[in-house]
Amino acid sequence: MAESKTTITVSVNGTEHTCQVAPRTLLVDLIRDDLRLTGTHIGCEEGICGACTVTVDGELVKSCLFLAVQADGKDVTTVEGLTPKCGTSRLQESFRGNFALQCGFCTSGMVVAADALLRENPDPSEQEIKEHLVGNLCRCTGYLSIIDAVRAAANQEVTS
Amino acid sequence: MRTTSFDYTRATSIDEALGALASGAQVLAGGQSLLQSMKLRQASPQHLVDINELDELRAVDLEDGGLRLGALTRIAELCVIAEVAAMFPSLQQAAKLTADVQVRNRATIGGNLCFANPRSNMASTLISLRAEVTVRSDGGSRRLAVEELFSGYLQTVLSSGDLLTDVHLPDPGRDARGAYREISRQPNGVPVVNVAVAVAEGRVTGIGVGGLGVRPLRARLVEEALTHVDVNDPRAVDEAAALLAGDLASTEPLSDMHGSAEYRLEAAVVLLRRLVLATTNERG
Ligand SMILES: Cc1cc2nc3c(=O)[nH]c(=O)nc-3n(C[C@H](O)[C@H](O)[C@H](O)COP(=O)(O)OP(=O)(O)OC[C@H]3O[C@@H](n4cnc5c(N)ncnc54)[C@H](O)[C@@H]3O)c2cc1C
Ligand code: FES
Ligand code: FES
Numbered sequence: 001m002a003e004s005k006t007t008i009t010v011s012v013n014g015t016e017h018t019c020q021v022a023p024r025t026l027l028v029d030l031i032r033d034d035l036r037l038t039g040t041h042i043g044c045e046e047g048i049c050g051a052c053t054v055t056v057d058g059e060l061v062k063s064c065l066f067l068a069v070q071a072d073g074k075d076v077t078t079v080e081g082l083t084p085k086c087g088t089s090r091l092q093e094s095f096r097g098n099f100a101l102q103c104g105f106c107t108s109g110m111v112v113a114a115d116a117l118l119r120e121n122p123d124p125s126e127q128e129i130k131e132h133l134v135g136n137l138c139r140c141t142g143y144l145s146i147i148d149a150v151r152a153a154a155n156q157e158v159t160s
Numbered sequence: 161m162r163t164t165s166f167d168y169t170r171a172t173s174i175d176e177a178l179g180a181l182a183s184g185a186q187v188l189a190g191g192q193s194l195l196q197s198m199k200l201r202q203a204s205p206q207h208l209v210d211i212n213e214l215d216e217l218r219a220v221d222l223e224d225g226g227l228r229l230g231a232l233t234r235i236a237e238l239c240v241i242a243e244v245a246a247m248f249p250s251l252q253q254a255a256k257l258t259a260d261v262q263v264r265n266r267a268t269i270g271g272n273l274c275f276a277n278p279r280s281n282m283a284s285t286l287i288s289l290r291a292e293v294t295v296r297s298d299g300g301s302r303r304l305a306v307e308e309l310f311s312g313y314l315q316t317v318l319s320s321g322d323l324l325t326d327v328h329l330p331d332p333g334r335d336a337r338g339a340y341r342e343i344s345r346q347p348n349g350v351p352v353v354n355v356a357v358a359v360a361e362g363r364v365t366g367i368g369v370g371g372l373g374v375r376p377l378r379a380r381l382v383e384e385a386l387t388h389v390d391v392n393d394p395r396a397v398d399e400a401a402a403l404l405a406g407d408l409a410s411t412e413p414l415s416d417m418h419g420s421a422e423y424r425l426e427a428a429v430v431l432l433r434r435l436v437l438a439t440t441n442e443r444g
Contacts, residue, residue, distance in 0.1 A: 002163050023168035023208070026195075045161050046196055050262060059265045065195050066266070067188075068166050070210060113261070134348050135260025 008072035011039065013081030021068040028052045028063035030071070031078055039079040039108045043137070050136035053109035054078045060116050080107035081113050086156070091115055092154040102140035102150035109136050114150045123154050166283035167207040174325065180209040182321045189271035190233065192263050205410065217325060221334055225331030229322045231270025231293075235282075236257070236444050238269065240372055248329055250338030251358050257340070259348055270324045273309060276316045277377065278414055279350050281426050283310070283376035285340050286327065287368030288356035290299070290320040294326040297347075303328075307368075310375035313414075327396040333360025337439045342370075345418065352419045356433040359439045363387065369404065375412035381406045382432065391440040394433075401433040 001023040002148055008087045012035055019034055026065050031054065037125055040063060043051035047065040055062045055077045065088045088096070092111060110133065117124055124132065129150050138146060166359045169185065171177035181187065185203040188194060188423050189212070197203040211217060217232035220241055227243055238244050245252050258272075258281045272282040273293065279284035286306040298321055306327075318324070332338070338358040341353035341408060355370035357364060364386045367379040374430060381403040391398035412420035 004167075006168070022164050022165065045199065047192060047263060049340045050260070053262055060262045061266055062262045065192050065263075067168070067191070067195070067210075069170070070212065072170075073270075116261075132261055135262045 005117055006069055006072075008069055010068075010071045010076060011085060012076045013078060021070070023069050024066065025068040026069050027054070027056075027061075027066040027071050027076070027141075028066055029077070030068040031063060037078050037080050039083075040067065041105055041108055044110075047104070048135075048137070050109040050113065050133075053112045053136065055112065055116060058116075060095075060113055061119045067070040071160060077112075079112050080113065081106065088116075088157055091118065092149070092151035094156070095146070097147050098149035102142050106136060106138040110138070110146055114153075117128055117150070118154055125151070163195070163197040164201070164204045166205055169207070170210045170213060170386045171430035172213065172409060174323070175208050176294060177211055177214065177323055178194045178298050178321070180207065181323060183207075184320065185209040186320075187271075187274070187323060188270045190234070190263075190266035191271075192259070192267045193271065193275040193277070204362065211323070216394065219326065223328065227329045227338035229269055229329065231268060231326060233268045233269045233327075234265060235272065236261070236264040237403050238423070239264065247332050247336065248338060250288065250340040250358065251282075251329075254281040254340040254354075254356065257281060257342060257344075257348060257351075258352075261430040267361055269327055273306065273327070274316055274318065274324055276310050276312075276314050277350065278310075278313060278373060278375050279352070279354065279418075280349065280376065281340070281342070281354060281370070283301065284354050285328075285338075285356040287376060287378045288358045288366040289329055289332070289368075290366050291330070292328045293324050294328070295322050296325050297321040297323065301325075307376075307378040312412075313374040315375075316423050332358065333365060335362070336360045339435050339439050341435055343427050343431065344433075353424050353428045353431065355428055355433040355435055357432070357439050362391065362440050364391065364436060367432065369407070369428055369432070371414060372404070372406055374414050375411055376406060377411055379407045379432070386436065390434060394437060397433055397436050401436065402412065403427050404432060407427060 043049035091157035176196035186205040219230040263364040342354035344351040415421040
């Protein structure tokens, strides 16, 4: 049976896209399959791991628990949108410098979530970082270096 | 994992939502539980009506010394609304311990109640605060106590055309205190058991318990017993807390991979005793 599709207009990383989506299409599938932005990952698909974290109108959400049709008229930012045209952002650089990624599967979700934290709270404590990242799982369990990376990026932001 | 296909309506007014519900649609609020159940094919609605754009469901208003919260109030908002922090600290504690930032940004107070998870943070807390909800349908509107909302495991008394529109928190009373505690297997995970206690002028005014039965419950026998004892006497509080076993008789006990019925009862009694002692003794 051909599914009926709806036309939506969504801004992703500052670029407007007009797309045809079936109601059951998840935002993460729109991002990865239709827009080919594969930085956003799919881990559990059940809202638990945070690999699919993006922001919608500035708010962190798990894009596997968000319908693409619900993004109509909204601004979505993925990890690609946080990456400068050349090179990497200070936070991304800090992840690299602090060995905060092993397989890298969780990294895009971690970076999107940590970036939102630093915007809201430029100098978070270790406890605040832990609480903020509780919805992002790292199966390589490199949590300590991830926390170090966020703290190091924050300190740079404060001192520079 | 994908959901089955469905029709989607983004409601632009409560009446439009009620019309869609009357013709068989199901409410999509934060989607944090519903989309999960749909992917697992535990639910396969043919038609979803999205209420997320209905600003009428986002009220935060003072009301008769208490507070009215629209059904679409996000759990993340409960963590920061000044009136909630000042008047209903237990609700703020329960909100902060719910899920993670991403989920709290979407999950709504109404959706949390309507999902009817017996282990929900909101249900037991709102029961302790003697909160009520307004439910609207095509036929009109009615009001019921949160403790009467649940009929069984993941089941409410609402029928398919019903929309929960508001949560009403009554005046918490003088020198109001309240607290929420839970036991969960991982930080911010859905708790195994949770207890919320509301106190005014040093007396316990309400106790809600989640994760003990197949639906969240109000510990009426314990509440009643506590009105007759000195709440500063740990032995007397112990004895009252033990009456929780009697309160559980009103519903079927919950026993699953997260904890046996015996463990849950014991853990809930301990949480309850600690909460009563802490909230009634920290006056001044
Ligand atoms: C990773 C994760 C961790 C979580 N941890 C916790 C936790 O620690 N504690 C906790 O309590 N919860 C937890 N939850 C559940 C979360 O709080 C849910 O989002 C919430 O229970 C449902 O709210 P919702 O707004 O997303 O509702 P939805 O998923 O949109 O809806 C849930 C159900 O309620 C119905 N419904 C919704 N709103 C209304 C309304 N206004 N009127 C009538 N029917 C309505 C829907 O039709 C559906 O049947 C967690 C969820 C996830 C994904
Ligand atoms: S893929 Fe979305 S939370 Fe795991
Ligand atoms: S680096 Fe492998 S999952 Fe986090």
